[in-house]
Amino acid sequence: MSIVDWFAKKEKANATSTKLNIPGDVWIKCPSCGEILFQKDLESNAKVCPKCQHHFRLSASERIDLLVDPHSFVEVDSSISPIDFLTFSDTEPYQTRIHKSQSKSLSKDAVITGSATIQGIPVQLAVMDFGFMGGSMGAVVGEKITRTIERGVATQNPVIVVASSGGARMQEGIMSLMQMAKTSVALQQLARVKVPYISIMSDPTTGGTSASFATLGDINLVEPGALVSFAGPRVIEQTIRQKLPKGAQRAEFLLHHGMVDRVVHRKELPTTIAKLLRVLMIPSGGAHETTPL
Amino acid sequence: MKRLPFEKPLSELLDKIEQLKTLSQTEGIDLTSEIAKIEERADAVRRDLYANLTPIDVVQIARHPNRPDAISLATLMLTDWTELHGDRQFADDPSIIGGLGLMGSHRVMLIGHQKGHDTKENIYRNFGMPHPEGYRKALRLMQLADRFNIPIVTLIDTPGAYPGLAAEERGQAEAIARNLKEMAGFRVPIISVVIGEGGSGGALGIGVGNRLLMLQYAVYSVISPEGCASILFRDAKKADIAAKALRITASDIHSLGVCHGILPEPLGGAHHHWQETASTIQSACIAELNRYQSWSSDAIIEERFQHFRKLGPFIENNEPANMPSFC
Numbered sequence: 242m243s244i245v246d247w248f249a250k251k252e253k254a255n256a257t258s259t260k261l262n263i264p265g266d267v268w269i270k271c272p273s274c275g276e277i278l279f280q281k282d283l284e285s286n287a288k289v290c291p292k293c294q295h296h297f298r299l300s301a302s303e304r305i306d307l308l309v310d311p312h313s314f315v316e317v318d319s320s321i322s323p324i325d326f327l328t329f330s331d332t333e334p335y336q337t338r339i340h341k342s343q344s345k346s347l348s349k350d351a352v353i354t355g356s357a358t359i360q361g362i363p364v365q366l367a368v369m370d371f372g373f374m375g376g377s378m379g380a381v382v383g384e385k386i387t388r389t390i391e392r393g394v395a396t397q398n399p400v401i402v403v404a405s406s407g408g409a410r411m412q413e414g415i416m417s418l419m420q421m422a423k424t425s426v427a428l429q430q431l432a433r434v435k436v437p438y439i440s441i442m443s444d445p446t447t448g449g450t451s452a453s454f455a456t457l458g459d460i461n462l463v464e465p466g467a468l469v470s471f472a473g474p475r476v477i478e479q480t481i482r483q484k485l486p487k488g489a490q491r492a493e494f495l496l497h498h499g500m501v502d503r504v505v506h507r508k509e510l511p512t513t514i515a516k517l518l519r520v521l522m523i524p525s526g527g528a529h530e531t532t533p534l
Numbered sequence: 535m536k537r538l539p540f541e542k543p544l545s546e547l548l549d550k551i552e553q554l555k556t557l558s559q560t561e562g563i564d565l566t567s568e569i570a571k572i573e574e575r576a577d578a579v580r581r582d583l584y585a586n587l588t589p590i591d592v593v594q595i596a597r598h599p600n601r602p603d604a605i606s607l608a609t610l611m612l613t614d615w616t617e618l619h620g621d622r623q624f625a626d627d628p629s630i631i632g633g634l635g636l637m638g639s640h641r642v643m644l645i646g647h648q649k650g651h652d653t654k655e656n657i658y659r660n661f662g663m664p665h666p667e668g669y670r671k672a673l674r675l676m677q678l679a680d681r682f683n684i685p686i687v688t689l690i691d692t693p694g695a696y697p698g699l700a701a702e703e704r705g706q707a708e709a710i711a712r713n714l715k716e717m718a719g720f721r722v723p724i725i726s727v728v729i730g731e732g733g734s735g736g737a738l739g740i741g742v743g744n745r746l747l748m749l750q751y752a753v754y755s756v757i758s759p760e761g762c763a764s765i766l767f768r769d770a771k772k773a774d775i776a777a778k779a780l781r782i783t784a785s786d787i788h789s790l791g792v793c794h795g796i797l798p799e800p801l802g803g804a805h806h807h808w809q810e811t812a813s814t815i816q817s818a819c820i821a822e823l824n825r826y827q828s829w830s831s832d833a834i835i836e837e838r839f840q841h842f843r844k845l846g847p848f849i850e851n852n853e854p855a856n857m858p859s860f861c
Binding site for chain 2: 321324327379415417419421422427429452453470476477483490
């Protein structure tokens with residue numbers, strides 16, 4: 242057999258073996274440890290790699306399922322939809338991007354909001370969806386998060402926001418920047434009525450989202466390994482040509498630098514939140530005088 | 535003075551004027567009438583150029599190295615101006631300045647981004663890009679003003695908050711976010727003026743005011759036109775298209791309802807006449823501060839809240855909400 246034939250035979254063998262491969266959505270390779278994981282096992286493990294504990298990204302609805310008591314979530318403001326008020330067009334019109342993202346997703350923009358209970362405690366909840374235009378914050382995200390905070394003021398229920406966002410939505414120009422102010426102003430009102438706000442930062446939380454409501458929690462929690470930054474590593478490398486050390490801007494870096502209260506494993510989030518809220522919400526008279534929540 | 539790319543037609547005339555001036559000096563010839571004629575033509579050309587500026591031209595004016603800086607404006611606008619330093623936690627950031635003074639009869643705490651006019655100054659001022667300690671200094675000074683019931687004036691002029699490892703380690707995001715939330719709660723009026731570049735979160739970090747004013751050739755944007763071009767248009771050279779699409783000029787920001795008033799600049803831009811620019815800003819701020827003299831602190835907080843609450847158009851139940859006037 243000549244070497245050419247040998248290669249041809251080898252190639253043929255490779256081709257057959259590719260054909261024999263199992264469909265891509267059944268197996269998934271962990272980007273952190275390289276372990277090949279059975280998709281169903283991963284899903285039943287809160288989308289956390291059983292070998293290295295790498296936290297895969299979640300959609301908003303997956304997040305809600307893992308965070309709140311079963312069947313307790315009641316969505317509100319689901320009909321709020323973005324509008325291309327600047328008639329913005331880059332490589333494609335913003336209107337087209339909106340339509341594409343909406344047809345891929347169950348929701349109309351990058352956040353789902355509503356009320357729920359966590360281990361029996363009623364909360365007002367906003368969960369961002371990185372899958373919808375990179376979780377970018379435009380007027381809809383700003384409005385829905387602001388309304389969530391306002392419902393916290395009105396109901397005295399604690400407010401929980403799960404961030405997962407690349408930052409402001411450039412297609413909405415200055416108005417996306419103003420959502421940082423709008424949500425932060427609302428948090429000032431929540432602080433005045435002394436209702437707790439817990440911010441949960443998941444991978445990634447960067448730019449305008451980190452520089453507004455996501456870092457303003459009375460308690461800031463972050464998932465292991467999550468990237469949280471003002472300027473992401475690529476922005477820093479491109480603008481000032483500074484190469485970041487390994488692990489910079491990850492959850493453990495934030496804990497080390499005093500920016501978050503705790504790094505919390507995804508499966509521990511409901512218990513951690515419930516424990517904190519129980520203590521925070523006991524009237525100052527003391528625990529023995531109150532009925533358990 | 536640095537001439538801007540779009541001023542090219544003007545540039546030749548200005549060169550000629552300079553040539554004639556040197557000639558008349560060295561040769562002792564009287565060329566006054568010739569010079570006056572060309573100067574007249576130059577003025578006409580300048581008026582024409584400045585009447586037809588594109589957004590990227592305006593960006594260049596906003597970034598002109600001779601544009602009046604915050605400290606110079608403070609010196610020109612305030613009596614008894616005293617600069618105050620430091621965040622009491624880590625350092626004194628030269629990219630943000632602040633201090634006390636009197637504006638007319640009003641006591642004010644003036645806060646501003648500080649750029650330099652040459653390379654040496656710009657390195658010292660980090661090109662007006664603050665680190666977290668800059669925002670924390672601003673917060674400390676604003677809290678001081680709030681405690682003594684002194685109105686706050688902020689002058690915005692930054693390419694953005696500094697993107698670097700040290701800034702991340704010290705919590706750039708948190709420092710900005712905290713300012714947004716705390717500024718919302720101050721009982722004194724806050725007047726913000728964009729005097730040059732309003733660069734994203736770095737600008738907003740001292741910009742949550744009751745009123746936002748913009749100099750005529752100032753810009754305010756969620757991202758620099760260059761940054762937007764390289765991310766969204768995948769081509770950094772398309773900054774001119776991005777500048778137009780983002781709607782960042784004072785008139786755009788005004789028609790979007792984000793800014794309350796536009797302050798006219800001298801012909802050719804603020805860098806030609808600092809004193810005139812300073813008095814324009816000063817009288818606008820005094821007029822604003824006069825408005826609040828009989829206001830309660832609750833009314834001041836409520837006005838600020840209402841301004842930001844209604845920003846951000848969307849559709850709900852097929853009905854558009856918060857739509858800007860031009861739509």
